[in-house]
Amino acid sequence: MKKPTTLILLMMVLATPVVFGAAHDHDKKVDAPAAAREYKFKTPKLNRAQLDALLSKPDQLLIIDVRRPDELAKIGGFPAYLSIQAKEIENSLAFIPKDRDIVTVSNHAGRAGAAADLLVAKGFKVAGAVGAQNYEEEGGKLSKIAIPEPKPSAEQQR
Numbered sequence: 001m002k003k004p005t006t007l008i009l010l011m012m013v014l015a016t017p018v019v020f021g022a023a024h025d026h027d028k029k030v031d032a033p034a035a036a037r038e039y040k041f042k043t044p045k046l047n048r049a050q051l052d053a054l055l056s057k058p059d060q061l062l063i064i065d066v067r068r069p070d071e072l073a074k075i076g077g078f079p080a081y082l083s084i085q086a087k088e089i090e091n092s093l094a095f096i097p098k099d100r101d102i103v104t105v106s107n108h109a110g111r112a113g114a115a116a117d118l119l120v121a122k123g124f125k126v127a128g129a130v131g132a133q134n135y136e137e138e139g140g141k142l143s144k145i146a147i148p149e150p151k152p153s154a155e156q157q158r
Contacts (some may be wrong), residue, residue, distance in 0.1 A: 027153055040112030043120060046103065046128035050140035054127055062100040064089075066106060066115045067132075075107060076142030086111040089118055101127040103144060108133055 039045045045112050046054075055078075063078050066086040085091045086106070096102070102124055104112035112129035120126050136142050 003128045038066055039109055039113060040128065041117050042115035043104075043113055043126055044128040045109045046130045047114065048135050048140045050128065051103065051130050051135060052140070056102065060101055061127075062097060062102050062116065063105060064096070064102055064119075065105040065132075066111050067105070071107060072145045076144045077105065077132055077138070079143045081105065086115055090122075096124065098124055101125050103127050104129045105132055106132055 005137045043064035045049045058080065063081040065072065065081045065083050066089065067075075067077075067079050067083075068085060069083070072083070082096070084096075097121070102116070102119060104116040104119070104126070106115075106129070109131035113129065114127040132142055
């Protein structure tokens with residue numbers, strides 16, 4: 001009877017450093033995104049004042065939000081935008097008007113910067129990239145966007 005108890009205690013003692021080590025590694029991963037947020041794209045990253053100036057001329061501006069729908073719903077976005085996820089930008093070029101200045105949006109401008117650089121390379125007029133969360137941190141107001149519930153199919157309505 002003593003052997004199983006000793007074995008269990010030994011396993012717990014040996015596992016303790018692994019558990020605390022995993023927690024410690026997790027803490028490091030939380031800090032990593034701040035360093036990873038360094039903006040490294042050719043397209044300028046816009047601050048709140050720059051974006052507000054562009055927003056004052058809505059007839060000349062197109063906002064392309066490259067975030068997923070769940071991010072838009074959780075964080076919020078701008079009142080009028082074209083939603084094209086970052087991975088679909090290149091496949092959607094035919095649907096993007098070329099007669100407006102474009103601002104791309106993501107949470108912290110990382111995906112937005114990449115999308116903006118792609119659009120510039122394809123001949124679009126891009127004013128810059130912006131992070132929605134950065135904009136809000138600088139005092140800007142975001143609109144909360146509700147994702148509509150899926151419509152029930154004809155079979156579900158019966």
